[in-house]
Amino acid sequence: MSGRPPAAGPLLADQVGYRGSDDVLLRGALYEVWGAICVGCGRAKVFTETQIEHLIPRTVDPSVLDELIIYHGLDTDFHVDQPANLTVICGPCNNKKRDRILRTPGMTTLLHIARDHSPHVIRLVREHATARQVARGLTTAVRADMRDAKTRAEFMQHAPAVVQTLALLDEKKADFVVHRDIRLSLCGDIVSASLTLDAYGRAVSTWVEEFCGRPWREVLEDGVRELITYVADRADWAARNEFDETGNLASISTDALFTPMRISGCHRDGTRMTVEISGQMHGYYTAVVNDIDPWGPDPEIIDIGVDVHVIAQYTMTMSWDLTAAPVMRVKTDVWIPGTAVDVETSRA
């Protein structure tokens, strides 16, 4: 792997990336492309609550980085400060996070998502940079503290003109998104869902709630129940699999379940209406596995604590017959990209 610049080497002048301090243009682009979601807690955050996050810590040793590039299947010219390694995180999650290097399939998934997002992030930053002054003014407006009455008044006075200009350039861009936090209590677990809605999503959402006569929380129940059963099975499998022959799973419990989701499709075919929701379910579990300690003076059975993190991509298709009572049919397609499971072991 010679010839590649060191992990922490400086970026070239024309490269888009992190240069050691917060960069609002870069953070804004990451925020937009990653859907306003914190990579740590999966919750929708307002821009001012976010920070730029390196998936592989930028302090990584160059030789370790070479190894990680192979492990995660990354491009050979991978650089820790480029968008293929960047996302956004909220303050509390960043404080909790250790500068940990993860050799896990879950991290591989995130890095592959970052690589897919990278061209879009670079394009957004470059577009902003070409009209730096306008970009600076607008990002200052976005960062402004609206609790200050004078700032707020100033913002209210000038913002409509900006929105108007935006609508003239592209009507769809004048839209805004809202996040609805939905707490579901299912199978003894609490699931925190965050549904991101743009104008189209809000229209579909209103239709669903009115047609079904039920709030989203209830509409989502069946599909999400199926999803958590799937994710829990996968966590169970992962914990057992870690100790293939000798291990015996003593217990497994849920720590947290959260999922960002969005309305990804809505169409009508004759009398049938179909709404598609897609998202990512994050499941955190703690398991205890009994295993035989082969290194002790006598083989003994020990308890080992296992943390399991499952990331599952899913699409939930709900459909209704418009001529009948609002009975919904749900079909949940779940796919776990590769084996998206993190197992971290420690002796209990």
Ligand SMILES: [Zn+2]
């Ligand atoms: Zn967070």
